[in-house]
Amino acid sequence: MQLACPVCKSVLLQQGKNLCCENKHSFDAARQGYWNLLLSHKKRSKDPGDNAEMVAARRQFLDKGFYRSLSDQINTLAIQALEGCSSPTVLDMGCGEGYYTSLLDNALKQEGISANIVGLDISKHAVKAACQRSKEITWLVASGADIPIPEQSLDLQLVLFSRLMPEAFAKPMKTGANLLVAWPAEDHLIELRKLIYKEIKPSHFSPENTLKEQFTLQQQERVTYNFKLQSADDINTLLGMTPHSQRLSSEAKQNICNQNELSLTLDVNLGLFTRL
Numbered sequence: 695m696q697l698a699c700p701v702c703k704s705v706l707l708q709q710g711k712n713l714c715c716e717n718k719h720s721f722d723a724a725r726q727g728y729w730n731l732l733l734s735h736k737k738r739s740k741d742p743g744d745n746a747e748m749v750a751a752r753r754q755f756l757d758k759g760f761y762r763s764l765s766d767q768i769n770t771l772a773i774q775a776l777e778g779c780s781s782p783t784v785l786d787m788g789c790g791e792g793y794y795t796s797l798l799d800n801a802l803k804q805e806g807i808s809a810n811i812v813g814l815d816i817s818k819h820a821v822k823a824a825c826q827r828s829k830e831i832t833w834l835v836a837s838g839a840d841i842p843i844p845e846q847s848l849d850l851q852l853v854l855f856s857r858l859m860p861e862a863f864a865k866p867m868k869t870g871a872n873l874l875v876a877w878p879a880e881d882h883l884i885e886l887r888k889l890i891y892k893e894i895k896p897s898h899f900s901p902e903n904t905l906k907e908q909f910t911l912q913q914q915e916r917v918t919y920n921f922k923l924q925s926a927d928d929i930n931t932l933l934g935m936t937p938h939s940q941r942l943s944s945e946a947k948q949n950i951c952n953q954n955e956l957s958l959t960l961d962v963n964l965g966l967f968t969r970l
């Protein structure tokens with residue numbers, strides 16, 4: 695997969711453990727194996743994206759397998775979207791600690807699809823953790839607002855539970871390529887949210903509307919199933935990877951601490967969009 699210089703946008707060429715463009719901007723490989731293409735003056739904070747605790751909680755929770763069926767369904771849609779591409783280029787934007795990215799890599803290999811996969815996240819804690827999942831995926835610390843991949847390169851882009859930036863996401867994609875978006879549906883983790891909030895307000899988030907200038911919705915499906923957490927530790931780990939953990943009142947904290955098991959609903963929308 696070709697990468698673009700975040701400073702001048704020209705192509706980056708690899709020379710050993712270094713990426714360099716024709717204008718002599720150069721980037722070293724991190725010890726863990728990722729490339730840091732996030733320019734420090736473009737950072738909004740010193741340590742942007744998910745912090746180390748959230749990343750650790752997400753890894754611990756996802757590795758328990760409760761979301762494996764969701765990942766399988768994402769991969770089924772991705773394989774369908776890549777039909778007819780011989781060696782596709784794929785980006786997982788906001789890849790976090792790489793759970794879905796590495797399972798997609800496995801699923802594509804099993805289908806005999808030899809893809810170039812890039813996982814990109816603004817959090818260096820997340821990308822460091824992702825490097826442990828696979829050495830074959832190209833891992834980038836970079837901003838989704840300025841994706842360092844040349845225009846018209848990607849056959850597929852995944853955006854799983856991450857903020858949508860339609861213009862920036864469209865840029866590196868080929869015309870007619872697919873964007874696969876996952877976002878919580880109405881009942882996602884409703885049982886946990888009821889322990890935290892007095893009133894559950896419906897979300898008015900509509901990716902179709904947000905993306906409409908650059909993308910058209912091709913297919914949408916809803917993945918819904920129940921799973922059960924059987925320890926206070928698992929409940930706390932799940933909480934730690936959600937944004938709810940940042941907004942807990944002491945009453946809600948107590949409510950959650952009192953639970954030793956919790957039956958939960960996974961309820962997620964998957965949308966496959968086509969880049970116009």
Ligand SMILES: C[S@@+](CC[C@H](N)C(=O)[O-])C[C@H]1O[C@@H](n2cnc3c(N)ncnc32)[C@H](O)[C@@H]1O
Pocket residue numbers: 742743744752787788789790791792793794814815816817820836837838839853854855856857
């Ligand atoms: C809710 S997590 C989802 C992670 C992963 N897709 C998953 O489902 O396990 C959102 C991720 O988006 C990342 N993120 C936030 N702002 C970003 C940006 N501007 N560019 C790239 N990644 C960003 C965060 O660091 C975090 O890892």
Ligand SMILES: [Zn+2]
Pocket residue numbers: 699700701702703704715716717718719
């Ligand atoms: Zn450059």
